[in-house]
Amino acid sequence: MSIIVEGASKNFGDFVAVDDVSITVPDGSLTALLGPSGSGKSTLLRIIAGLEVPDSGRVLIQGNDATRIPAQHRDVGFVFQHYAAFKHMTVHDNVAFGLKIRKREKAEIDQRVQELLALVHLDGLADRYPSQLSGGQRQRMALARALAVEPKVLLLDEPFGALDAQVRKELRAWLRRLHDEVHVTTIFVTHDQEEAMEVAEQIVVMNVGKVEQSGPPRELYEHPKSEFVMGFVGAVNRLGSLFVRPHDVDILQRPEPGADEAMIEHLVHLGFEVRVELILAGGDGLWAQITQAEAEQLELEKGQIVYVRPSRGRVFDHDGSPSGDGTPSTEELQVA
Amino acid sequence: MLGSSRASRWGLRGFALGYLALLLMIPLGMIFFRAFEHIGPAFESLTNPDAIHAFYLTILVTAIAIPLNTIFGVGCALLLVRTEFRGKALINAIIDLPFAISPVVIGLSLLLVYSETGWLGDWLSANGIQVVFAMPGIVLATVFVTLPFVVREVVPVLHEVGDEQEQAARTLGANWWQTFWRITLPAIRWGVSYGVVIATARALGEFGAVAVVSGRIAGQTQTATIWIAEAFSRYDTQGAYLGAVLLAVLAVSILVAMNVFKRKEAT
Numbered sequence A: 001m002s003i004i005v006e007g008a009s010k011n012f013g014d015f016v017a018v019d020d021v022s023i024t025v026p027d028g029s030l031t032a033l034l035g036p037s038g039s040g041k042s043t044l045l046r047i048i049a050g051l052e053v054p055d056s057g058r059v060l061i062q063g064n065d066a067t068r069i070p071a072q073h074r075d076v077g078f079v080f081q082h083y084a085a086f087k088h089m090t091v092h093d094n095v096a097f098g099l100k101i102r103k104r105e106k107a108e109i110d111q112r113v114q115e116l117l118a119l120v121h122l123d124g125l126a127d128r129y130p131s132q133l134s135g136g137q138r139q140r141m142a143l144a145r146a147l148a149v150e151p152k153v154l155l156l157d158e159p160f161g162a163l164d165a166q167v168r169k170e171l172r173a174w175l176r177r178l179h180d181e182v183h184v185t186t187i188f189v190t191h192d193q194e195e196a197m198e199v200a201e202q203i204v205v206m207n208v209g210k211v212e213q214s215g216p217p218r219e220l221y222e223h224p225k226s227e228f229v230m231g232f233v234g235a236v237n238r239l240g241s242l243f244v245r246p247h248d249v250d251i252l253q254r255p256e257p258g259a260d261e262a263m264i265e266h267l268v269h270l271g272f273e274v275r276v277e278l279i280l281a282g283g284d285g286l287w288a289q290i291t292q293a294e295a296e297q298l299e300l301e302k303g304q305i306v307y308v309r310p311s312r313g314r315v316f317d318h319d320g321s322p323s324g325d326g327t328p329s330t331e332e333l334q335v336a
Numbered sequence B: 001m002l003g004s005s006r007a008s009r010w011g012l013r014g015f016a017l018g019y020l021a022l023l024l025m026i027p028l029g030m031i032f033f034r035a036f037e038h039i040g041p042a043f044e045s046l047t048n049p050d051a052i053h054a055f056y057l058t059i060l061v062t063a064i065a066i067p068l069n070t071i072f073g074v075g076c077a078l079l080l081v082r083t084e085f086r087g088k089a090l091i092n093a094i095i096d097l098p099f100a101i102s103p104v105v106i107g108l109s110l111l112l113v114y115s116e117t118g119w120l121g122d123w124l125s126a127n128g129i130q131v132v133f134a135m136p137g138i139v140l141a142t143v144f145v146t147l148p149f150v151v152r153e154v155v156p157v158l159h160e161v162g163d164e165q166e167q168a169a170r171t172l173g174a175n176w177w178q179t180f181w182r183i184t185l186p187a188i189r190w191g192v193s194y195g196v197v198i199a200t201a202r203a204l205g206e207f208g209a210v211a212v213v214s215g216r217i218a219g220q221t222q223t224a225t226i227w228i229a230e231a232f233s234r235y236d237t238q239g240a241y242l243g244a245v246l247l248a249v250l251a252v253s254i255l256v257a258m259n260v261f262k263r264k265e266a267t
Helices: A041-049 A091-101 A106-119 A135-148 A165-182 A193-199 A217-222 A227-232 A292-298 B006-037 B039-046 B049-082 B088-095 B103-114 B121-126 B135-145 B147-161 B164-171 B176-205 B208-214 B224-233 B237-266
Strands: A003-012 A015-025 A030-034 A056-061 A076-079 A153-157 A185-190 A202-207 A210-215 A237-239 A242-244 A249-252 A260-270 A273-280 A285-291 A305-310 A312-315 A331-334
Touching (some): A015 A041, A015 A056, A030 A041, A041 A076, A041 A153, A041 A185, A076 A135, A076 B164, A106 A135, A135 A153, A135 A165, A185 A193, A193 A217, A202 A217, A210 A227, A227 A242, A237 A285, A249 A285, A273 A292, A273 A305, A285 A292, B006 B237, B039 B237, B049 B088, B049 B135, B049 B176, B049 B224, B049 B237, B103 B135, B103 B208, B135 B147, B135 B176, B147 B176, B176 B237, B208 B224
Parallel strands (some): A030 A185, A076 A153, A153 A185
Antiparallel strands (some): A003 A015, A003 A056, A237 A242, A242 A312, A260 A273, A260 A305, A273 A285
């Protein structure tokens, strides 16, 4: 089911959580709401779920105005960061909850619960209580519980935020596969750009209650429309008014036109890649990302004087938006 | 540092134990001892119809007042924790009043409203309802003094449980009642039980407020505590002791029940 939010705003007292936001989520897609804390992404998700009522604006689910429909009747699956497991119920009863509320036959419920537990790899744990599960297992149980009622839309609020790095990585890949299998329109909230890039087909970047930019991950990375987006979806260096990705910094051994003198402050070996931390003559810091092979070829050493030149960069206006007439093609400098 | 050395640790323990012994354990032990010293006449005194009626009345009043305050307490706690409204701080403060005000004052204030010459007196007598010097008055007084217990036990538990489970239930299609019955109540059940237990113990032992509004009519509006006090004042000390023991056993078994709840909660 497609989801459209039109001009939604929500204040909590003096705090503007969501400020005139409009987004479109296509049917069957997997979309990430990405932004720092306080950017309004969770509030927007809760507005879509019906857990918050917007002060103004509308929510359309499959073309129907759902703004005033309470969460109870909205047919959305919601997964919370801290699982919201029903602690006094077994795993089976947690997953069966929505079906029991809908007064389904017991045999049907048992069969459905079994299927779902298999889907989330919790077979055999049906009689456990949430307190006997690990964090990752609890979150998969919460997912099975949300999917049990065959929701039109699946909404996940920082679903992996409370888990440790290894489990988070596994669950990300697993969520992708699950989405390929179940194909329910899914929106998840995250503050982790890597997670958004890895899992989502479409990313909506939010900042201080507004949408900064939305599009496929690659488009956001390659063509950020603002300083904020460029900095949020990937690492960035600032050279005067020029914003440069670390892998777009060339390191040269001899002075050349357009190249600045810099000293290597640190060399950090990250396996395949090497992070070169530099100090420019003016005292500003800068870092470049190159491959191990390149680093070896250049025979880089700590303390060495080299020359750096951006191969590609971006200039934004002072208000953070792209310079020029504001067309999507921001001013891009190709120095070669 | 306080409590760091062996001697001071034992000293503190001895002090705490001695304090409890002088204030609680020795007096209570004496009552038990005295009650069973001349068990024959004491038993006779306690089995006369007025005494039996007094204990019956205490249990009946408790059985009415506690469910009322349990429903009110859970509802009020939900209101205070889960909703935002003007005047919340005021309600919060008012709920604690029975903790602060002496039961005798509570009794007198009830008289001012519900007695024949009281604020609602004309209306009540016109409709043939007798509150003061009758069962309704005793129930009112008991409800008043036990008002805060369930609320005060449930409020922190509701805070701790949070509302995410309730929100999850809503998104799964549960209405308000289903969410309360299947999610909220099971989550706060030990808090509620704990509150009910202390409120019950308090209701069984209530004296001051009930003494004022009941009229203390033997065989009619005399509760267990009042019967004990009257027995003592007419020099039926054996009866008074055994009555006190019976009341103490009731209250102590309630406290034991509370400790069972506490232990369950800890697991």
